[in-house]
Amino acid sequence: MKPPRFRYLRAGSVDGAVQALADNPDARILAGGQSLIAMMNLRLVRPACLIDINRVPDLGYIREEGDGVAIGALARHNEVKHSELVRARCPLLTEAYESIAHHTVRNRGTLGGNLCHADPSSETPAVMIAVGATLVLQSVGGTRAVGAEDFFLGTYETAARQDEMLVEIRLPGRGADGWAFAEISNRHGDFAIAVIATTLSLENGRCAAARVVASGVGEHAARLVPAEQALVGGPVDETRLDAAAAAAAGAVDPHSDSHADAAYRRDAVAALTRRTVRRAAERCG
Numbered sequence: 001m002k003p004p005r006f007r008y009l010r011a012g013s014v015d016g017a018v019q020a021l022a023d024n025p026d027a028r029i030l031a032g033g034q035s036l037i038a039m040m041n042l043r044l045v046r047p048a049c050l051i052d053i054n055r056v057p058d059l060g061y062i063r064e065e066g067d068g069v070a071i072g073a074l075a076r077h078n079e080v081k082h083s084e085l086v087r088a089r090c091p092l093l094t095e096a097y098e099s100i101a102h103h104t105v106r107n108r109g110t111l112g113g114n115l116c117h118a119d120p121s122s123e124t125p126a127v128m129i130a131v132g133a134t135l136v137l138q139s140v141g142g143t144r145a146v147g148a149e150d151f152f153l154g155t156y157e158t159a160a161r162q163d164e165m166l167v168e169i170r171l172p173g174r175g176a177d178g179w180a181f182a183e184i185s186n187r188h189g190d191f192a193i194a195v196i197a198t199t200l201s202l203e204n205g206r207c208a209a210a211r212v213v214a215s216g217v218g219e220h221a222a223r224l225v226p227a228e229q230a231l232v233g234g235p236v237d238e239t240r241l242d243a244a245a246a247a248a249a250g251a252v253d254p255h256s257d258s259h260a261d262a263a264y265r266r267d268a269v270a271a272l273t274r275r276t277v278r279r280a281a282e283r284c285g
């Protein structure tokens, strides 16, 4: 299958790319093409113009930023997956990458493109929300930073305007003491049926802060606040694990499809919440 006709522009700089976005209101950025080209082939999107950013120099960096990590828009999945800096400062993302796509897709696809694509079953949005990442968007008017929690608005829908390009992903330094990621999918590397990404801090044996974030069970990744509230203030014991799992299941309104029905997805959310919270608490030690 071939995509519909489109105009092709190759950007040589970020400024050039955002100018081209401003000049072409029906344009889209082309990064790894792993999602965009498939969507075009299936006629799910029909951009009149693609702005290829693959030749923009110095946009694939992964570097220290304070005690956190800054990742450029062109960093490929596999570069992020195997980055020792990311492993040291955001191990939740490294753990999630064990479940994301296949080697060939990760060689070409970018973390930035993945986030902008905003697939409701993608793992990375849940991780970004769990760690409190910030996404930096640039247009001809300047740059702005959007918290991950405010970035994902719906299925394939983000807070980025048509004339904005995601230029950087900022991961904060290790805030929470413990973390864990778990997902259920049909086959290894497939999009998720259900995902939970959890971060947790303990103080004197009691849960001081928690983020429990789900993906695959709604229109976009989102915190399960009732599950977090069930954890904070006490020890992470069997009673609180039960309460958090039940609260997580009650906080989602999943869909049914050919991969799993809504009841299965809700059960999966409970099981994955229990598993990730327990693991995150163990890691706090």
Ligand SMILES: Cc1cc2nc3c(=O)[nH]c(=O)nc-3n(C[C@H](O)[C@H](O)[C@H](O)COP(=O)(O)OP(=O)(O)OC[C@H]3O[C@@H](n4cnc5c(N)ncnc54)[C@H](O)[C@@H]3O)c2cc1C
Pocket: 028, 029, 030, 031, 032, 033, 034, 035, 036, 037, 073, 099, 100, 101, 102, 105, 108, 109, 110, 111, 112, 113, 114, 115, 116, 117, 119, 121, 122, 123, 124, 160, 164, 165, 166, 167, 189, 190, 191, 192
């Ligand atoms: C077989 C297969 C299995 C996969 N499995 C998984 C999986 O398990 N989990 C998962 O999360 N993903 C999975 N994916 C998707 C994969 O992660 C893609 O790489 C990713 O979704 C898109 O990244 P990309 O760089 O290829 O972006 P592209 O396909 O080039 O772009 C995707 C969208 O983002 C926009 N965009 C890209 N970069 C920017 C930018 N810098 N600023 C603004 N907009 C931008 C584009 O305009 C487009 O709308 C899979 C893909 C395939 C083909």
